Amino acid sequence: MKERYPWKKEYDIGIEEINNQHKKMLAIINRLYNESEKTNVSKEFIADIITELEDYADYHFSTEEYNFMKYDYKGAKQHILIHRQFKRKIAIFKEEYKKNNDILTEVITFTKNWLIHHILHEDMKYAPYLKTDKTNKQQD
Ligand SMILES: [Fe+2]
Numbered sequence: 001m002k003e004r005y006p007w008k009k010e011y012d013i014g015i016e017e018i019n020n021q022h023k024k025m026l027a028i029i030n031r032l033y034n035e036s037e038k039t040n041v042s043k044e045f046i047a048d049i050i051t052e053l054e055d056y057a058d059y060h061f062s063t064e065e066y067n068f069m070k071y072d073y074k075g076a077k078q079h080i081l082i083h084r085q086f087k088r089k090i091a092i093f094k095e096e097y098k099k100n101n102d103i104l105t106e107v108i109t110f111t112k113n114w115l116i117h118h119i120l121h122e123d124m125k126y127a128p129y130l131k132t133d134k135t136n137k138q139q140d
Contacts, residue, residue, distance in 0.1 A: 003027075003030045004030055004033045004034070005026060005029060005030055005033070005112050005116075007023055007026060010120070011116065011119050011120070013119065013123050013124055013127040014127050014131055015127060015130055015131060017063065018063070018064065018123065018130075021056075021059075021060040022060075022115070022119055022123075024060075025053070025056055025057060025060060025115055026112075026115060028049065028052055028053045028056060029053065029108060029111050029112050029115065031049060032046070032049045032050065032053065032104075032107070032108055032111075033108050035049060036104050036108060043097075043101065046097070046104065047094070047097060047098070050090070050093065050094055050097060050107065051094065053090065053111065054087070054090045054091070054094065057083075057086065057087065057090065058087065061080075061083040061086075061087070064079070064083070064123070064126070065079075065080055065083070067126075067130050068080070068126065071129050071130050073126050073129050073130070074129075075125055075126060079122055079125075079126065082118065082122060086114060086118075089110070089114075090111070093106075093107045093110075
C-alpha cells in the first residue's frame with residue numbers, strides 16, 4: 001500500500017541508526033492515518049497506536065540524547081527542550097482523544113509536521129557532530 005506520508009531522501013541525516021528510528025516513527029504515523037480512514041476501528045485500537053508513538057518517540061529521543069552526551073554536542077540543551085515539548089504535546093493529545101474523537105486528524109497532522117520539521121531543522125544541526133569522532137570536536 002502506498003503510504004500517506006512517504007519517506008523522502010531529503011530526511012536522510014547521514015546516520016543510519018537515527019534514520020531507521022525516524023522511518024519507524026513515520027511508519028507509526030502512517031499507520032495511525034490508515035486506521036483513521038477506516039470506519040469501524042475501535043477507539044482503544046487507535047489510542048494504543050498513539051501510545052505506541054509516544055513510547056517510540058521516548059525511546060528515539062533517548063538515543064539522540066545519549067549521543068549528544070557522548071559527542072558533547074553543544075546544542076543539546078535546546079534540542080532536549082524541544083523533545084520535552086513534543087512529549088508534553090502527545091500526552092495532552094492522548095487525554096484529549098479520550099474525550100473527543102475529532103482530535104485524531106490534528107494528532108496525525110501535528111505529529112507528521114513536527115517530525116519532518118524536526119528532522120530537517122533540528123536533527124540536521126547535530127548530524128555533522130555525531131558523524132565525526134572526538135578528535136574533530138566542534139569549536140567552543
Ligand atoms: Fe531530535
